[in-house]
Every structure is written in C-alpha cells, then in structure tokens.
Amino acid sequence: MATATARTAPRLLFDAPAPARPGGILAAARAAESRGMDRLVVSETAHNPFVQLARAADATRSIELATGVAIAFARTPMTLAYEAWGVHEASGGRAVVGLGSQVKPHVVRRFGMPWDRPAARMAEYLHAVRAIWDSWQTGERLVFRGDFYTHTLMTPAFTPGRIEAGAPRLLLAGVGPRMAATAGAVADGFIAHPFSSVEHLTRQLLPGVLAARAKAEAERAPWTDRPFEVVGNVLAATGRTEEELAAARIVVRERIAFYASTPAYRSVLELHGWGELHEQLHRMSLRGRWQEMGELIDDEVFRTFAVSGTPEEAAREIHRRYAGVVTRLSVSPATDDADPADALEVLAAVRALDRKE
Numbered sequence: 393m394a395t396a397t398a399r400t401a402p403r404l405l406f407d408a409p410a411p412a413r414p415g416g417i418l419a420a421a422r423a424a425e426s427r428g429m430d431r432l433v434v435s436e437t438a439h440n441p442f443v444q445l446a447r448a449a450d451a452t453r454s455i456e457l458a459t460g461v462a463i464a465f466a467r468t469p470m471t472l473a474y475e476a477w478g479v480h481e482a483s484g485g486r487a488v489v490g491l492g493s494q495v496k497p498h499v500v501r502r503f504g505m506p507w508d509r510p511a512a513r514m515a516e517y518l519h520a521v522r523a524i525w526d527s528w529q530t531g532e533r534l535v536f537r538g539d540f541y542t543h544t545l546m547t548p549a550f551t552p553g554r555i556e557a558g559a560p561r562l563l564l565a566g567v568g569p570r571m572a573a574t575a576g577a578v579a580d581g582f583i584a585h586p587f588s589s590v591e592h593l594t595r596q597l598l599p600g601v602l603a604a605r606a607k608a609e610a611e612r613a614p615w616t617d618r619p620f621e622v623v624g625n626v627l628a629a630t631g632r633t634e635e636e637l638a639a640a641r642i643v644v645r646e647r648i649a650f651y652a653s654t655p656a657y658r659s660v661l662e663l664h665g666w667g668e669l670h671e672q673l674h675r676m677s678l679r680g681r682w683q684e685m686g687e688l689i690d691d692e693v694f695r696t697f698a699v700s701g702t703p704e705e706a707a708r709e710i711h712r713r714y715a716g717v718v719t720r721l722s723v724s725p726a727t728d729d730a731d732p733a734d735a736l737e738v739l740a741a742v743r744a745l746d747r748k749e
Contacts, residue, residue, distance in 0.1 A: 427740055472491075514574055627723075
C-alpha cells in the first residue's frame with residue numbers, strides 16, 4: 393500500500409529532549425549542543441517550558457530551543473506571544489514554538505479555559521499569534537478579530553520590539569486527522585505524538601497534513617516561505633544490560649498504557665484492531681490502577697508503539713521506521729525523571745546511521 397511521506401531534507405535533523413524539571417536543564421542543554429543535536433525540546437508537564445528554555449539560552453550558543461509542546465489553550469494568544477518572544481530575544485533568535493491542544497478535561501478542569509471546536513480554535517490561535525508578532529516586528533497597529541480571540545490594543549510601552557532573526561517558527565502537534573490537517577494548513581510543521589505508530593502516521597495523518605500544506609502553498613500563504621517540518625517522536629526502552637532493559641520496558645509499557653487509556657487517542661488503537669484494549673485500560677484508569685495497566689501491553693502492542701534494545705539496536709529500528717517519513721526525530725522520555733543522556737545516545741546512533749547513507 394502506498395503511503396504519504398514527508399518532504400525530507402537530504403539528512404534527518406535531531407531534537408534532543410530535555411527534562412522539564414529545573415534542576416537538569418542547564419546540563420541537558422550543554423550536553424545536547426556538544427553532541428551536535430539540532431534542537432533542544434522541553435515539554436510542558438509540571439513546569440513552564442519557556443522558563444526552562446530561557447535558562448538554556450544562557451547556557452548555549454547555537455542549538456535551537458523549542459517547546460515540545462506548550463499547551464496552547466492554557467494561554468491566550470497574547471500570553472503565548474510574550475513568552476515565546478522572550479525566549480527568542482534572549483537566545484538571539486533560536487526559539488521554536490511547538491504547540492498542542494491538550495485534551496478537554498485538562499483545558500477545562502485544570503486550566504479553567506474554554507474548549508470548543510478545537511481545530512478551528514487552534515487555527516485561529518496561530519493566526520492571532522502571528523498577527524501579534526507582526527505588529528511587534530513592523531510597528532503597525534494590531535488589529536485581529538476572530539471567532540475566538542480579539543486583539544486590538546498594543547501600545548508602545550507593551551511592545552517588545554522587533555527581532556532581527558524574525559518571528560519564531562510555529563509547530564503544531566496532533567493525534568487526530570483534523571488537528572493534523574490544521575498543522576498543515578497554518579503551522580510551520582507537524583509534531584507527531586509519541587503514541588502514534590508509523591502506520592497511523594502515514595495512513596491517517598500525513599496525507600491530510602501534506603494536502604493542507606500544498607493548498608496553503610498554492611494560495612501563497614505568507615508563512616509557507618519556510619520549509620515545512622514533520623517531527624517524529626519515538627518511545628524507546630534502552631539499556632546496556634538485561635536488568636536495565638527490563639526496567640526500561642516496564643516504564644515504557646506503563647506510558648503506552650496511559651496513552652492508550654485516553655479516549656482522545658482511541659482511534660490510534662482502533663486502526664490496529666485494539667479498540668477493546670482501550671476500553672479495558674480506560675476502566676482501569678478511572679480506578680487509578682496505573683501500574684497494573686502496563687501489564688496489559690503485550691509484546692505486539694509494545695513493538696507497534698516503541699522500540700527497545702541497546703542504544704545502537706534501538707537506533708537501527710528507529711532509522712528503519714522513520715527515515716524518509718519524517719524530517720526530524722526525537723526520542724520521547726517515558727517519564728519526567730528520565731535521564732536525557734539515554735535519549736542522546738540513541739539519537740547520536742541514529743544520526744551516525746543516517747550520515748552513512
């Protein structure tokens with residue numbers, strides 16, 4: 393069966409994950425840059441990623457600094473615009489903004505923010521952020537009125553001023569086809585979720601992403617002068633000994649079970665004929681049986697959503713699956729406490745393989 397693939401550069405680019413916790417960000421940033429990674433990525437869980445990236449800016453010189461992802465709907469477009477602009481300015485133009493919607497319960501019940509028509513809201517969100525940034529870059533009056541957001545006030549005292557490097561890139565994550573297509577239509581790139589098999593990515597997501605991007609290019613949308621990115625995120629259980637591998641596989645199985653229990657991600661399992669597994673895991677999650685859930689992830693499910701082995705073995709499998717499908721690769725840590733050095737080893741091994749071809 394023919395599948396859609398990303399428009400790849402001659403070589404893959406590599407995004408190193410960094411711990412969201414403040415204690416490890418500086419060492420992780422220096423290590424990623426010294427190992428030749430192209431981008432440092434901080435996700436948003438229990439800490440603000442923009443704060444960590446601002447600190448990383450002072451510890452690095454050339455590596456790009458990205459959120460992967462920041463929760464868009466937890467912020468207004470203006471709030472996001474200021475946070476990202478601050479990192480971009482502090483780093484000399486190295487910020488990249490990866491955004492995600494999160495799921496409805498977190499947006500409504502944790503952040504206390506509205507949730508309706510998420511794909512349409514997200515498209516407008518990106519347009520609003522770009523309008524704000526354009527006002528700062530050009531000095532022109534800010535006039536943005538949409539269905540969800542209105543921004544019409546920007547006085548000189550609250551204008552950060554232009555940045556020579558231009559505005560940051562805006563990437564968008566998605567699990568379902570509608571949000572993925574939104575990324576193709578209005579973003580500078582698409583970020584695949586770690587709970588996204590290669591089959592799900594190539595059959596259900598990338599065709600819509602690339603069709604929407606082609607339409608935006610045909611219409612000469614102003615943001616399409618930048619190359620479009622497709623970022624693959626891979627769950628990897630690695631170790632040098634059988635004991636390390638066994639422990640890593642348990643953690644990754646539990647992460648897969650967590651994703652698989654989430655109703656918003658059910659369609660990924662259904663593609664593979666595992667809809668009943670979602671129902672079982674969801675019922676267990678409502679009872680807080682998190683550790684037991686990992687035991688339901690058998691070897692077939694595990695191999696579909698993750699790779700395992702030594703760093704070199706994991707790298708070979710990642711390269712086999714993703715080369716020619718994505719433009720960038722990242723190894724997604726299974727927990728916030730995971731050592732970023734493990735992901736760096738895998739990514740460095742994938743890079744070595746990619747450079748041989």
